[in-house]
Every structure is written in structure tokens, then in C-alpha cells.
Amino acid sequence: MKKILMMAITVDGKIAKYTDQPATWTSQADKKMFIAETKRVGVIVMGKTTYDTIGKPLPGRLNMVMDFDVSKYENIPGALEYTNKKPEEIIAELESRGFKEMIVGGGATINGLFLSQGLIDEIWLTVEPKVFGNGLSLFKGADVNLDLELIEVKKLDDNVIHVRYKVRK
Numbered sequence: 001m002k003k004i005l006m007m008a009i010t011v012d013g014k015i016a017k018y019t020d021q022p023a024t025w026t027s028q029a030d031k032k033m034f035i036a037e038t039k040r041v042g043v044i045v046m047g048k049t050t051y052d053t054i055g056k057p058l059p060g061r062l063n064m065v066m067d068f069d070v071s072k073y074e075n076i077p078g079a080l081e082y083t084n085k086k087p088e089e090i091i092a093e094l095e096s097r098g099f100k101e102m103i104v105g106g107g108a109t110i111n112g113l114f115l116s117q118g119l120i121d122e123i124w125l126t127v128e129p130k131v132f133g134n135g136l137s138l139f140k141g142a143d144v145n146l147d148l149e150l151i152e153v154k155k156l157d158d159n160v161i162h163v164r165y166k167v168r169k
Contacts, residue, residue: 014135112142
């Protein structure tokens with residue numbers, strides 16, 4: 001299974017100014033690409049804080065939300081499912097359900113968790129023409145030293161680029 005980390009970042013590498021900031025700061029071009037790719041893949045894995053900034057299940061794909069205590073949530077099978085499983089268990093479950101790819105969609109802690117365990121194959125970043133200065137980094141808790149290989153650079157609009165990297169293993 002191909003595991004893709006997909007995020008929008010500022011020029012200074014931030015995914016948000018503060019923890020519960022909605023992704024309203026990203027471009028329409030990024031939103032359009034995000035919707036198309038997550039629907040194509042069929043599943044996005046995210047943390048509870050990220051899910052809360054969205055506020056509802058993203059339609060047309062499985063939203064898998066990681067949290068420590070899943071007993072307080074109600075699942076909508078195939079649309080919104082909460083899990084307290086480890087990343088490798090989530091991957092195995094998704095593979096057993098027929099998924100060929102998955103998108104890891106944040107936040108910083110979830111990104112760091114998957115990356116630090118060597119569970120990301122590609123990193124897709126939309127670089128938005130913004131600088132936050134202070135804010136949330138792309139990865140939290142990931143003490144890694146990885147080499148990447150550039151796969152593609154695409155201009156999404158006059159000010160926004162999308163880059164895709166393969167993680168060299």
C-alpha cells in the first residue's frame with residue numbers, strides 16, 4: 001500500500017498558525033486538488049484535532065480519525081471511523097479492506113508519528129504564498145534524517161505550487 005502524506009504549507013513550512021485553525025487560509029487550487037486526490041484514493045487518516053477543524057466527514061471517502069479514546073464517538077462505517085490503533089495496524093486494516101493507497105492528512109503529531117515509524121512513501125506539499133512566522137510545523141515528534149527524491153513540481157495557479165517527493169528508504 002502506498003502511504004502518502006498530503007499537506008498544505010506556508011513558505012515558512014507551517015501547516016497552521018495555531019492548533020485549531022481551520023484550513024481556510026489555503027487556496028482554491030489546493031482545495032480542488034485535495035478533494036480530487038483524497039476521493040481518488042478513497043481514504044484519509046487524520047488526528048482528532050484536524051478532524052475538529054473540518055467539523056464534518058469529508059464526503060466521498062473514508063475519514064479515519066485517530067484518537068486515544070474512541071468510545072465517546074459514533075462511527076459511520078465507510079464514511080467516518082474513529083480508531084485508537086497504531087499506524088501499522090491502521091495500514092493493515094485498510095489493506096485488508098482493499099485500499100491500495102492512503103493519505104495521511106495531519107496534523108503535525110499524526111504526520112510525525114507516521115514519518116518517524118518509516119510509514120510514509122511519498123510527501124505531497126502544496127506551498128501557499130503565506131508566511132506565519134510562528135505556527136505548527138509539518139511534523140511534531142519526528143526525529144528523522146530522511147532523503148527525498150523529487151517526483152514532480154506543478155504550478156496550481158499564479159501563486160501556488162505543488163511538489164511531490166518520494167521518501168528514499
